[in-house]
Amino acid sequence: AQTVTQSQPEMSVQEAETVTLSCTYDTSENNYYLFWYKQPPSRQMILVIRQEAYKQQNATENRFSVNFQKAAKSFSLKISDSQLGDTAMYFCAFMKQWGNTPLVFGKGTRLSVIA
Amino acid sequence: DTGVSQDPRHKITKRGQNVTFRCDPISEHNRLYWYRQTLGQGPEFLTYFQNEAQLEKSRLLSDRFSAERPKGSFSTLEIQRTEQGDSAMYLCASSLEIRTGGTEAFFGQGTRLTVV
Numbered sequence: 001a002q003t004v005t006q007s008q009p010e011m012s013v014q015e016a017e018t019v020t021l022s023c024t025y026d027t028s029e030n031n032y033y034l035f036w037y038k039q040p041p042s043r044q045m046i047l048v049i050r051q052e053a054y055k056q057q058n059a060t061e062n063r064f065s066v067n068f069q070k071a072a073k074s075f076s077l078k079i080s081d082s083q084l085g086d087t088a089m090y091f092c093a094f095m096k097q098w099g100n101t102p103l104v105f106g107k108g109t110r111l112s113v114i115a
Numbered sequence: 116d117t118g119v120s121q122d123p124r125h126k127i128t129k130r131g132q133n134v135t136f137r138c139d140p141i142s143e144h145n146r147l148y149w150y151r152q153t154l155g156q157g158p159e160f161l162t163y164f165q166n167e168a169q170l171e172k173s174r175l176l177s178d179r180f181s182a183e184r185p186k187g188s189f190s191t192l193e194i195q196r197t198e199q200g201d202s203a204m205y206l207c208a209s210s211l212e213i214r215t216g217g218t219e220a221f222f223g224q225g226t227r228l229t230v231v
Contacts, residue, residue: 105158108156
């Protein structure tokens with residue numbers, strides 16, 4: 001079974017600064033996807049960024065980028081130029097590329113961006 | 116199609132009552148997932164469908180829980196004889212499974228259940 005671990009329950013960052021959220025996972029699979037989802041307070045979960053395990057290049061979406069270390073089974077999220085609207089719960093998630101399996105989530109990191 | 120929609124958004128029920136939630140996925144999505152989320156925790160998988168077939172159920176899904184997805188379109192999640200421990204946010208998500216593998220899941224706004 002796959003597991004996802006987020007070791008930082010809470011983090012805070014000053015507006016305009018950079019913050020990195022950590023995620024590690026455990027799997028015996030070689031082909032899979034990794035995701036970061038954002039859940040603002042009382043709002044629905046939205047996808048921030050996605051990484052395919054077969055791609056060596058780290059995914060980037062505007063101010064959001066990942067550091068994907070496949071051998072270390074590490075998948076961290078870097079948020080640059082943090083904005084107040086980035087305040088949210090962030091969840092790391094894993095999904096096998098093939099087979100009938102659902103998304104597996106970590107317990108989340110609560111990020112607060114401080115003005 | 117504006118995304119995954121869930122109904123109702125909030126439900127307050129007395130212990131012992133039955134409740135049913137509905138999820139309408141993104142129309143072309145063939146996968147539909149149900150998750151449960153308690154305060155400050157990550158979503159916990161309950162069950163999921165590929166089209167109308169229920170492919171997997173978590174051990175979290177006791178006999179009091181049942182889910183259906185008739186005709187592979189919308190889905191319902193029913194909880195019978197609700198207990199206070201059932202109080203949570205119930206999230207629905209959908210995704211498209213294609214021949215090159217799965218795609219990301221899109222979530223609804225959830226149904227918040229409070230059992231009093």
